[in-house]
Amino acid sequence: MIIRLKSGIVYDPTNNIFNRTKDIFIKDGKIINKNNIHGKINQTIDCTNKIIMPGAIDLHTHIGGGKVNIARLMLEEFHDETDAKYDSSSIIAPTTIKTGLKYIEMGYTTCFEPALLPINARQAHAEMADIPFIDKGGYALLGNDDFFLNLLRKKASQSVINDYVAFILKASQSMGIKVVNPGGINAFKFNQRALDVDEKSKYYNITPRDVVTKLARAIYDLGVPHPLHVHCSNLGIPGNFLSTIETIKAAEGMPIHLTHIQFQSYGNNGDRGFSSAAVEISNHLNKVKNLTCDVGQIMFGQTVTMSGDSMSQHKNHKHAHPNKWMCMDIECDAGCGVVPFKYKDQSFVNSLQWAIGLEIFLLAEDPWKVYLTTDHPNGAPFTSYPHLIKLLMDRSFRNDILRELPKDILNHTILHTIKREYTMSEIAIMTRSAPAKILGLSQKGNLSIGSNADITIYDKNIKDIEEMFAHPIYVLKDGEIVVENGKIKKYRWGKTHTVKPEYDKSIEKSLTKFFDKYHTMKLDNYVLSDEEMENMIGSKVYVNECKYKRKQ
Amino acid sequence: MKPIQIKPKIRFKYRVDMSFLSDICKYDSLTTFRAKKVMYGNQEYRLDNIFDISNGDKKNLVVKSANSLMDNLGYRLKEISLKVFGDVGDYLGAQMSSGLIEIYGNANDHCASGLKGGIIRVNGNCGDYLGSKPNSSNEGISDGLIYISGNVGNKSLQRIRRGNIIIEGNLGNDACSEMISGSVLIKGKIGHNFANGIKRGTIFTTQKKLAKNYSKSNAAEFNFIKFFINRISNVINRNLFINNRKFIRYYGNKDKENISELFLVD
Amino acid sequence: MAAQKSYKSMVCPFCSLHCDDLIIETSDNNIRLTQGNPECGKKISRHNINSQSRTSATINKKKTGLTEALKKVKKIIEKKSEVLILNHGTDLSGLRSLLTFASKYHCIIDHITSKFLFQNIGIVQRTGYIATSLMETKNRADTIIIFGNNILKKNPRLLDRILIPDASLCVNPKKKNIILVGSFDKNTINSISRKSNAINVRIKLDNIPDFLKIINNNKSETLRFITKQSLVKINSIIKKSKYLVSTWTASDFSNTKNPEDIISSISKFIVDLNITSRAACMPISGPLADSTSAQALTWLTGFPSRIKYSNNSFKHNRTAYNSEKLIENKQVDTVIHVSNLSENELIMNKNIYNIVLGHPNSKLNIEPDIFIPIGIPGLDHEGIMFRTDNVVSVALKSVRKLKLPSTQTIFNKLI
Incomplete structure (x- = not known):
């Protein structure tokens, strides 16, 4: 079966193609060269006046795993299907089925769950296997588990740490490593309520800086394409931009990705002790090589915050709306906290958070280094992406909303002075090609010959940019038309993306000892095999290449 | 305009979710409403295949020949007046925010669960869990008015926040536990473990034993209370048991967290 | 041979x-x-096959082949007008296929122990709640409060593996304080005392909320059910504890007047302790895969139990889809019992059409209209099930070769 996308306006940033009219041919799920077509073209889609982009990639969205399911359970009142429209209210803690439907309807074809606890990996993958349409993957959480902290305390060599990281990637079938509040979640279990970058944890006597340095190095040494994914210390606390900057330094030049950086760019100036430090953070972002970030924009309205950072979530529970919340300590591995929250446009703090996120987007010089996220659902549900794109592309729209917000935020933000408007090309970069590049997904986020035919087609005739991005008229997943004229045409199920760097198996000996003594399960039950993924969990594994094989 | 009459065409054997009635105003015409698909048993039916629905005013509904298999009547009701003849199932008027429900028959469990506003009048008895907490909230009734002419079952009125509740009959066990505020008037007997952990609110009762842990107030006219009782009588269009009766006020429970007041009706 | x-x-x-x-x-x-x-x-x-085991399908007591039985089930389901699937325990794949089946035939789904599930879920859906998992308890807890006595009987290895283990990472396992609330027999207390510092608070379970209130308020007043001396002792243990875990099983409270109040008072007690110290709850769920069912149903439908597929989505209603009442009042005409894990008696109503996908050793109060023996996940086939703490799931293995079909196989053939 050959499909031809005829005369579309193509944006393919990886190949430096912007706003160019051309044809695209698809066969067996891949993009093929026109010259290699033998046989007839089965279907032609007229793409005149339509924008063609690779399927969008969300590199940070909480879509599966224990905490997501806690939120679903907790927020039962938002599952009432009778009011289900395209408003964000109906996707607060959506079911797996709804998650897939809403993503594909927006032209997203690949998503990554950023907080996959290795001990909870079986559940997270089982949930994600039940998300239709999209390809998915996860980043394993490390840096708060007692085994790792013990290694640091015992001053284990970098190569042992590398082996452990590689083992975890394999055991949990993950795409990368994320560290959340480095060492802090663990310290909270010993009743420490805050842990700054150079503060020592009481029990292990280790600083967050140590954790970040070792893990960033391990990722680099193993050749894992996605840099260490970091949720910094002191999330959400005024003045935390200093911790963020120190965390950047802790990477010691190794690649590092700071996630939901909006929550990490707060100053403590002004009467209320809360201000924007987006300028300081952006300066670092623009200057430091090997540094990328996603924003974690907030939007006004009801949402639910969920995080592995039980330390900060326990602090936040006082702001829960509706008034219920849950925190959990998990298996000497990490923790989690789920707190429903409503961002209010009449609140000084929330309004300033909104402005800070936009400042970071607009002050970033290179769209290849900053990615579009709302840290779904922490800042807002992912269904608000089209609205966010409009905020970035339309200055007057942005300023109209800014005018309605509390006036005193203007003393603490420079948003109203920023003239920049994102271009269509820049949006294509930050939602497709850049995330694919930073994840090492060579066959995604581009329309090169041989790449996956994950393609989104927007109607340029729709003048409202938000509407255009919310309802692409066609979405193709692996060469199959799954959305046609904005309607779901066919269900299909994606794959799970992983990396499997090589490592010295002797680490498994010490792990077996540790498991037998302290764990509540055996090491071989902890490890997810490819067969289990396919037969029991229900998702095929796709192993992405690591950059290089490095001798330990 | 005459009210819309809704009457079942078949004898129900299985439970039926009646919450669709509350959505009637969302439909442009009654024709489209009648064509709406509803679930009965494991089949989808056109609404007019199982109910006769007359023409009339969409804000004024009358359900005839109701029975106790009908759940969720008046669920999330807003600005609609609903009259029901016959018994009803669970969750009558659950999470209703405004309007009026009047039933001539008995209501089953969870009547007025999570009520937010409006008036519910039950000319009959109520099952257990009157004004219960919705699954997802730790508070029961947050506002509204409930009048029950008959008896009420157990575990009723837990953690109510606001609202006025009048019960002419008896009230079962474990009622009004952890009551946050609101006013409750009970004419009949009250079961054991009443108002356990109550914080604030006003109780009107004829049962002397309930005043045991309170201190007696000085005698006074309590004109505001009389005004309040008269006003409620007018709203529900009925003379209350308390009209023109004498009462004594009690306050200051021995348990310091309890700052409720209690009126003992003579 | x-x-x-x-x-x-x-x-x-x-x-x-x-x-x-x-x-x-x-x-x-x-x-x-x-x-x-x-x-x-x-x-x-007990799960070994014996001479009484039912290893072949029956229709009206007559033995028949699987294909015949499934044909009959399909015919019946298409004819009937309200079908309840009552889950007595099955694994993840069983649940997934069961949901697909239910969405095709618009069935009601309930789990046999939903009542207890909802009692525990109340603290998640309505209030603040702090939980912990088995391994945290094993390695970090220095003080454990056990509410109710059945929990140890029902989970024989809870004590040795989790509560008083041989090795703990961060605490001395020999110096754990175990506070037993409820009436425990001497043998249990003695065996716990041998390994730890055990205290028995012999109060009625109904008094738990009052007991926790006086501990938290630290009031000197004594209540009828506890002496001042033991109150002081318990208070000092709780004050000194660095990581306290409370554990209970909701079914233990089934004979109390208000189980939900007991559970929410325990949860509130823990939340309050966390203002200055660390503490967490660890409820223990039942043996009939209730955690597995609640987890899978929640991510697939948004609701943990008592759902019905109608108007293109699953709807939830705790009273209307309560299997006990539906069966008692004959408000369904067919019940499909799915029981993979237990040979305990299945109670059926003879006035309703009963289909059993059952454990080969199932005891039955009456003969069902159709019986199909199914395999046991973990013995006959592989599977995934969730542990009581809900965060860890295990991969069950296949260890015998009886060729009994899995629940998934059955439902997939019926779809």
């Missing part, structure tokens, strides 16, 4: 701890636990 013996490791599906360190001996598909807790050994051997 002598039977072939072989030794295998097994992951146990029969209680919510799901221990995966068992070694079993199989000969002719008979399974025997070679070492470990004798209670567990007894439990496991």
